[in-house]
Amino acid sequence: MIKRGSKYFRTDRANWHIPFLALLFSVLLVSCKDNEPKKVAATGAINSLxxxxxxxxxxxxxxxxLRKKFAAPVDGLPQEEPLFTIQQFPVRLFxxxxxxxxxxxxxxxxxxxGYRVVHDQHIKPQNLVVISGKSIAEIIAFIDQNGDSLVTLFRETExxxxxxxxxxxxxxxxxxKKRFKISLDVPATFQYVMEKPNFIWMKKEILSGNTSILVYKVPFKTIxxxxxxxxxxxxMRDVFGARYIRGKENNSKMITEESYAPYFDITVIAQRRAYETKGTWELKGDYMSGSFINYAIMDRKKREFIIIEGFCYAPSTSKRDLMMELEAIIKSVKFL
Structure with a gap:
């Protein structure tokens, strides 16, 4: 069969180039990917638009x-601060x-x-929103219809x-990990300042004060x-604040500021139902106050809540970006 006119021999000879072309194509494909310009990482300030x-x-x-949607006050801060710091410029400078x-x-x-959202076109990450219309009314309609979802998108990216x-x-x-069976991405600029069997306090000193992360757990019935x-x-937070968070004065204790109604929402963190509470705290008897963000994250198997709270003391500076960092830390939680 192999000597004269073998169809197997002729078939192999006729198609010898197929593996070679496949190899050449894969090399060219990799080469093209390598030659594609890599997108520059975003460098703009956090919470800017x-x-x-x-x-x-x-x-x-x-x-x-636009200002009504994107410069609205941030929930839970004692003074009004805009959701985003807006920079406006003419279209010709795009x-x-x-x-x-x-x-x-x-x-x-x-x-x-039209209305469209383009992701990572020029840098990464990037959300580019293009809105065009024949009239002012059409453009405003696009903003009104999509403004809330854009705020959510922008904040998630930040x-x-x-x-x-x-x-x-x-x-x-x-x-x-040892006490609560969770992992949390906390910057090395923080340090542990209090460790109890069911309570951990981490703090970072900043130029104008400090920021803190608290972690503890409570049974279902507490909440x-x-x-x-x-x-x-x-x-619950008043009980833990009075027990562990004190000022320089002997009788001072942390409580929730009663003059401001807290912001409350239900969300999902680490695939678990969570209650989000934002508001203002004060050190009763020591004349200190600031903002807090508290997440009570449900653990159905253990029938308990893991509480992760961030709060800041920064009397001479804005608190929006400080609270954004604390929120980002909390939302990095993973259950082990």
Whole structure:
């Protein structure tokens, strides 16, 4: 069969080039990927928003609509601070700004009507929102319809950016693993200042004060009794604050500020139901106060809540970005 006219011999000879072409194609494919320009990492400030819109539109109804959505006050802070620090510039300067801003909105009044979100086109991460309309009313309609989802998108991106910065240099979380069976990405700029069997306090000193992370756990009934979750969370944090968080004065203790109604929401963290509470704390008897964000994360198997709270004391500076870092740390939690 092999000597003369073997079809097997002729078939192998006719198709000898197929493996070679496959190898050549794979090499070229890898080469093309290697030659693709890598996107530059975002360098803009956390919680910033760049808006490309011509001055006449920015000073009118469209600008008012944008400011209402994206410069609204942050929930849970004692003083009003905007969700995002907005930088506006004319559309003709778009190319000069597109490579440095994580969150970017482009507004154009033209015949073409549309709304789209483009991810990571110029840098990574980046959310580029393009809105165009024939009339002011059309553009405002796009902003009103999509503004809330864009705020959520922008904040989630900023949380991830903050977490990436935190992971560059981490504090050991072995103590958290041992006591609470969780891992948490905490910057090495924090240090453990109190360790109890069911309570850990980590603190970071900053120029204008300090920021802190608390971790403890409570049984279901502490938060779910009487179906009054908000009041139960406030009562719980007041108990732990009075027990462990004190000022320089002997009789001082941390409590939840009663003058401000706390912000409350139900969310999901680490695939678990969680209660989010934001508000203001004070050291009763020591004239200190600040902002807090508290997450009560449900562990159904153990019928308990893991409580992770961040709070700051920064009387002479804005608190928005400090609280963003604490939120990013808390949302990095993983159950072991």
């Amino acid at each position: 760049a808006i490309a819109i011509n001055d006449n539109l920015w000073s009118g109804e469209i600008g008012d609509s 190319d000069a700004y597109k490579n440095s801003n994580t969150n970017l909105i482009l507004i154009k009044k033209e015949e073409k009507t 949380i991830k950016r903050s977490q990436a910065l935190v992971r560059e240099n981490l504090l050991s979380d072995e103590k958290l 779910l009794k009487n179906d009054n979750v908000v009041n139960n969370i406030i009562a």
